[in-house]
Amino acid sequence: MKKLVFHILCIGLLSLPVMLHAQDSQSTVTLHVVQRGETLYRIAQNYGVTIDDLVRLNGLTDPGSIDVGQRLLVPTAGVTTSGSSLVHVVQPGESLDSIGALYGLTGAEIQALNGLPNGAIYVGQGLMIALPTAAPTTVPEVASLDMPPAVVHTVASGETLFRIAQSYGTTVNAIATANGINNVEIIYPGQRLVIPGVEPPQLTAALPAPITGFDLSPIVLIEGQAGRFHLQSSVPVTLSGSFLDQLATLATDSSGTDMVAIFGVPVGTEPGIYPATFGFTDATGANVSLTANVQVVSGGYFQSDNIQVTGDSSLLLDPAIEEAELATLRSFMSVFNPERYFSGTFGLPAAATITSGFGNVRSYNAGDVLRVHTGTDFGGAPGTPILAPAPGRVVFAGALDIRGNATVIDHGWGVYSGYWHQSAQYVQVGDVVTTGQVIGAIGATGRVSGPHLHWEIWVNGVPVDPMQWTVQPFA
Numbered sequence: 001m002k003k004l005v006f007h008i009l010c011i012g013l014l015s016l017p018v019m020l021h022a023q024d025s026q027s028t029v030t031l032h033v034v035q036r037g038e039t040l041y042r043i044a045q046n047y048g049v050t051i052d053d054l055v056r057l058n059g060l061t062d063p064g065s066i067d068v069g070q071r072l073l074v075p076t077a078g079v080t081t082s083g084s085s086l087v088h089v090v091q092p093g094e095s096l097d098s099i100g101a102l103y104g105l106t107g108a109e110i111q112a113l114n115g116l117p118n119g120a121i122y123v124g125q126g127l128m129i130a131l132p133t134a135a136p137t138t139v140p141e142v143a144s145l146d147m148p149p150a151v152v153h154t155v156a157s158g159e160t161l162f163r164i165a166q167s168y169g170t171t172v173n174a175i176a177t178a179n180g181i182n183n184v185e186i187i188y189p190g191q192r193l194v195i196p197g198v199e200p201p202q203l204t205a206a207l208p209a210p211i212t213g214f215d216l217s218p219i220v221l222i223e224g225q226a227g228r229f230h231l232q233s234s235v236p237v238t239l240s241g242s243f244l245d246q247l248a249t250l251a252t253d254s255s256g257t258d259m260v261a262i263f264g265v266p267v268g269t270e271p272g273i274y275p276a277t278f279g280f281t282d283a284t285g286a287n288v289s290l291t292a293n294v295q296v297v298s299g300g301y302f303q304s305d306n307i308q309v310t311g312d313s314s315l316l317l318d319p320a321i322e323e324a325e326l327a328t329l330r331s332f333m334s335v336f337n338p339e340r341y342f343s344g345t346f347g348l349p350a351a352a353t354i355t356s357g358f359g360n361v362r363s364y365n366a367g368d369v370l371r372v373h374t375g376t377d378f379g380g381a382p383g384t385p386i387l388a389p390a391p392g393r394v395v396f397a398g399a400l401d402i403r404g405n406a407t408v409i410d411h412g413w414g415v416y417s418g419y420w421h422q423s424a425q426y427v428q429v430g431d432v433v434t435t436g437q438v439i440g441a442i443g444a445t446g447r448v449s450g451p452h453l454h455w456e457i458w459v460n461g462v463p464v465d466p467m468q469w470t471v472q473p474f475a
């Protein structure tokens with residue numbers, strides 16, 4: 001097993017210097033992002049390598065044609081002084097001091113190393129950066145990927161993806177890719193979109209064998225939403241993993257080389273960087289692990305909806321009743337079913353207006369009780385049909401104190417949907433349902449202030465924003 005450790009340093013939005021550090025050879029490789037006006041000749045000159053080196057390492061078929069934004073691996077072995085080094089390409093607005101600050105060095109140190117008499121630098125210049133000798137790592141078979149920074153945009157009424165892309169200086173394609181959106185025509189007010197600062201690095205070239213593919217969609221995870229890890233290997237592997245204190249439940253294809261893990265980011269998760277760790281074990285018992293440092297950003301939920309419940313319904317604010325009912329739901333909504341019934345995006349469960357979104361903190365009876373709203377509400381007249389938004393199998397259909405007449409559909413791969421407060425239920429446990437099938441009717445049973453459908457989606461035991469599933473395909 002080749003021992004390979006690499007770090008991808010993400011600095012600022014441009015995130016240019018990426019150092020791949022292979023322990024065996026003590027060589028370093030720099031990831032260069034092609035800038036406007038650059039040629040392969042000039043890039044080779046800047047780094048002190050030959051055009052042939054670049055062509056060979058990057059498998060270029062036409063050295064005369066490189067694109068702005070294209071990522072090139074640049075070999076920097078042999079130019080190392082001591083410890084490890086990399087080449088930093090000067091960006092507009094940078095100074096020796098600001099570059100030094102990125103690497104824990106002073107501007108004077110960089111000036112001395114590069115023999116710059118008066119300290120003048122120019123945009124596009126390659127500067128040698130000597131890094132302190134790294135302490136030997138204790139677990140060599142670990143690869144670490146830092147996902148790029150991004151911001152989250154909440155879609156306002158009347159906005160289009162084109163207009164949003166324009167306002168951030170990015171493209172419709174970049175936003176669609178970052179959010180796993182298939183149909184760029186469909187966005188909805190209140191939708192939370194990751195605006196990528198930079199395309200994710202082309203990781204495939206740097207992944208340690210036998211891992212051949214790794215991606216995450218969306219590339220930055222949003223509190224209260226789901227994320228899909230897609231992993232591929234060259235040989236069949238047994239995969240394990242965890243993220244946000246959840247064990248990965250992994251869907252694997254028959255070849256054993258293509259795997260998907262879907263996680264929910266619970267509401268209340270603090271924004272920050274969280275490691276997602278996956279372990280790959282092949283038939284010989286050799287294993288390699290991969291840690292992706294994943295950025296989680298705030299869902300921007302806020303307090304809303306003061307709801308008055310009186311009489312019998314107010315008894316249902318009793319925490320003991322709530323806990324017992326939730327425990328019942330958890331007992332079957334947290335079970336991983338390796339069979340998958342759904343594909344593509346989900347439909348909407350009712351032809352009705354959304355009256356309350358997912359994640360907002362609700363106060364009941366003027367602030368006596370606070371609860372996070374774990375679903376999306378559709379306000380419709382009693383009797384309005386409720387439709388299965390995706391294929392699945394009914395695993396619960398019955399009456400609950402708080403949720404009223406409730407139905408739960410298992411869609412496979414740890415994904416469940418729930419339908420609360422119904423006036424009528426047309427399916428039973430064990431029924432297989434298809435997309436668009438009428439499963440019940442909107443009502444006002446359970447703890448409600450009026451008739452509506454409360455729709456939930458759980459993944460890997462965590463309630464997530466159901467509306468994300470109407471725009472992002474997870475399978």
Ligand SMILES: [Zn+2]
Nearest residue numbers: 375376377454
């Ligand atoms: Zn609700």
